[in-house]
Amino acid sequence: MPDRSSGPRPTLEAVAARAGVSRATVSRVVNGGAGVRAPLADRVREAVAELGYIPNQAARSLVTRRSGAVAVIIAEPEFRVFSDPFFERQVRGISRELVVHDSQLVLLWAEGPDDHDRIARYLGGGHVDGALAFSLHESDELPSVVLASGVPAVFGGRPGGPGAGSEHAVPYVDCDNRGGARAAVRHLVGLGRSRIAHIAGPRDQTSALDRLHGYRDVLPDADPGLTAQGDFTARGGERAMAGLLDGDAVPDAVFAANDLMASGALRLLRERGLRVPHDVALVGFDDMAPVAEATDPPLTTVRQDIEGNGRLMVRLLMELLDGGGPEAAPPASLITPTRLIRRASA
DSSP, rough: OOOOOOSOOOOHHHHHHHHOOOHHHHHHHHHTTTTOOOOHHHHHHHHHHHHHHOOOOHHHHHHHHHHOOOEEEEEHHHHHHOOOOHHHHHHHHHHHHHHHHEEEEEEEOSSSSGGGHHHHHHHTTTTTTTEEEEEEOOTTOHHOOOOOSOOEEEEOOOSTTTTTTTTTOOEEEEEEHHHHHHHHHHHHTTOOSSSSEEEEOOOTHHHHHHHHHHHHHTTTTTTGGGGEEEEEHHHHHHHHHHOOOOOOOSEEEEEEESSSHHHHHHHHHHTOOOOOOTSSSEEEEEEHHHHHSSSSOOOOEOOOHHHHHHHHHHHHHHHHHTTTTSSSSSOOOEOOOOOEEOTOOO
């Protein structure tokens, strides 16, 4: 192991001397260039390891025409991101996969239209190789801003709304929201529940719409009064649950479109003196352990691999980068499976 604690940093010339090759050969190997025979490349890599040489990123960029950075754009207010563990898990998956590809994560907030010009300038300025964007809303023009920048992009979640164009225009990664919702509602039907309500997520997000459609697939004739509008927050789940209990069709089961809303609904049910699952069975969606396992009782929920989906977004982006840029045919989008996790709330 080389001692890097003192003395000058190893130079390209020092690596070349150690490996017995030219400086140009070392430059091609360490900066990702082609045209070096395998035995010579191996000697260069051994010399790099022995000397502890660190390639210069600026020089590498001249050869590879890559910055070594990827923009991760979250279309939510900052307070929402730090209060919802979904985002932490998604970003963790993205970050871990970027490390594998020797790329850095650059986090960008998009709290509203006022941020779009700034993001467009940054993406178009050559600072990043590509962009990953998620938590998109139908009325938001952010997808078109990202696409117009010219950088390769992958979306988290099925695109929707006029800003995204066709869902086939760019690759995306999403879970089987509709199928997962159907599994949740069928589980409640199988328990003998007859007044199954749904607390829906924001109707300008495709994940929430797909989960609402999954609920309706199983219960096409459900009383409209059994559907309440939520916002993917615990407080929104509380408000929606209060509305359901104060309505004409009081439920004996609830499918909430995410775990945070389910946790808020559970809190409200206990405040009203109702037992879960005896009086009202409850199922969430996402299986975020900090939420689903911390409630009392623990939540039955639909599991999606949030961190794994973040990793898949990076892999699709790297396919796009390696395939010739935004003009090339994008890799296929991915829909990942979901499954019901039974716990005590249903």
